[in-house]
Structures are given as C-alpha cells and as structure tokens.
Amino acid sequence: MAETLLKVQGLQAWYGESHILHGVGFEIGRGELVTLLGRNGAGKTTTLKSVMGIVEKRTGSVAFEGKETVGQPSDAIARLGLAYCPEERGIFSSLNVEENLLLPPMVRPGGMSLSEIYQLFPNLQERRRSQGTKLSGGEQQMLAIGRILRTGANLLLLDEPTEGLAPVIVQRIGEIIRQLKGRGFTILLVEQNFHFAAAVADRHYIMEDGHVVDIMTAGDVKQNIGKLQAYLGV
Numbered sequence: 001m002a003e004t005l006l007k008v009q010g011l012q013a014w015y016g017e018s019h020i021l022h023g024v025g026f027e028i029g030r031g032e033l034v035t036l037l038g039r040n041g042a043g044k045t046t047t048l049k050s051v052m053g054i055v056e057k058r059t060g061s062v063a064f065e066g067k068e069t070v071g072q073p074s075d076a077i078a079r080l081g082l083a084y085c086p087e088e089r090g091i092f093s094s095l096n097v098e099e100n101l102l103l104p105p106m107v108r109p110g111g112m113s114l115s116e117i118y119q120l121f122p123n124l125q126e127r128r129r130s131q132g133t134k135l136s137g138g139e140q141q142m143l144a145i146g147r148i149l150r151t152g153a154n155l156l157l158l159d160e161p162t163e164g165l166a167p168v169i170v171q172r173i174g175e176i177i178r179q180l181k182g183r184g185f186t187i188l189l190v191e192q193n194f195h196f197a198a199a200v201a202d203r204h205y206i207m208e209d210g211h212v213v214d215i216m217t218a219g220d221v222k223q224n225i226g227k228l229q230a231y232l233g234v
C-alpha cells in the first residue's frame with residue numbers, strides 16, 4: 001500500500017444514546033480508492049460522517065496525514081483536506097449550478113477553478129444557469145461532486161454516488177471517479193451497487209452492525225463473489 005493517508009482505529013460513534021459504530025478500523029493509502037460495503041444500516045454513512053466530524057459523539061482514532069481528528073470540529077477537519085459528498089447531494093434548489101459550485105470556500109490551495117470543474121463535467125457548464133431543481137439526478141450528482149472539488153480537499157468521501165441513477169449515468173460517474181483517482185485524489189466510497197464498487201476500487205472493507213468484518217482487494221473479489229453477495233444480501 002502507498003503511504004497511509006487516513007488511518008481509522010477503534011472508531012465508535014453514537015446518535016444521542018444510540019450506539020452505532022463499535023470499533024471500526026481501516027486505512028487508506030494516498031491515491032487509493034477504497035470502498036465501504038455492507039447492507040442498509042451497517043454503519044457506512046455514519047462512518048463517513050464520523051470521519052468528517054459531522055457525527056460529533058465519537059471516540060477512537062481517525063488520523064489524517066498522522067494528525068488526530070477525533071475531538072476536532074468538522075470545519076477544522078475540512079481544512080486538513082477532507083471533503084464529504086452526502087448521499088442526499090445537498091444541492092440548493094433556489095441556486096443555479098454555478099452558484100451551487102461557488103458555495104464551498106476553498107479551504108486549501110489547489111482547489112479546482114470553475115473552468116477545471118467544467119472541463120471534467122461539460123454538461124454542468126451547459127447547464128450553469130439552470131436551477132438546482134431543474135437538474136436530472138445524474139447532473140445533481142455531478143454537481144455535488146464538482147462542488148467538493150473546489151475546496152482543495154485531497155481525500156473525497158463519496159456517499160452512494162450512484163444511488164437512483166440510470167445505468168448509463170452510473171457508468172459516467174464511474175469514469176469521473178476513475179479520472180479523479182488518475183488526478184491523484186484519494187477516495188473513500190460508500191456503495192450499495194457492488195458491481196460498480198468492484199469495477200472502480202482497489203480494496204473493499206465490508207461492514208456489518210457497526211464493525212468492519214472483512215477486507216477484500218480488487219483481486220480477491222472474483223474468487224469471493226458468493227461470500228461478498230452473502231454479506232450484501234444480493
């Protein structure tokens with residue numbers, strides 16, 4: 001594995017009194033694309049939100065470039081170079097595409113300019129004056145990803161980017177994610193669509209009931225397809 005960028009150890013998290021994560025551990029090397037896979041309710045989204053500091057009640061260790069982030073607020077974590085793209089996409093419907101893209105502040109040098117984002121997503125440029133509500137699901141997803149590229153983050157946490165999208169758009173999102181990896185981004189991807197995940201990722205962490213229960217490399221998947229399907233209930 002490349003130099004470790006993110007190392008998560010013994011991560012526990014709570015929503016109020018509900019104890020959701022029970023000691024999650026995984027690591028990601030710089031430039032890797034890693035997935036968290038698992039059934040509904042396994043704790044994948046909670047893991048991303050805990051890494052990002054959006055779930056505040058958490059213990060354990062989440063070290064980014066060797067710096068401990070547990071205990072820090074989410075804006076401080078963002079400034080270190082992490083960005084979260086939520087499953088619900090978070091597009092502001094009253095704003096147009098360009099206004100949505102300009103919303104997040106650049107928190108670090110190296111954030112993409114509008115023209116770089118439009119190069120990656122030409123259809124967003126065509127739609128730049130369209131309101132958020134007028135976009136298709138695929139365009140909204142591209143906008144949600146484009147928006148976090150402005151921040152200058154080098155670790156992207158993507159929560160189910162393919163959810164609810166037509167196969168041809170899923171393929172396009174796959175191409176974009178590969179392009180981002182090619183540009184040096186490190187990506188932690190939560191997915192339900194295991195064919196998609198298998199096609200893009202270097203390694204998979206399988207989650208059940210707030211734990212990581214298995215790890216598979218991209219090469220392991222073919223020999224372990226039955227086991228993986230059983231984990232995912234597909």
Ligand code: ATP
Binds near residue numbers: 015042046
């Ligand atoms: P999904 O694909 O359904 O989002 P997931 O693996 O991402 O699944 P989480 O969303 O992390 O799972 O949910 C883990 C558990 O935490 C579930 O039992 C869920 O009901 C619970 N949960 C999620 N959000 C909250 C919340 N805001 N308050 C209380 N419990 C929550």
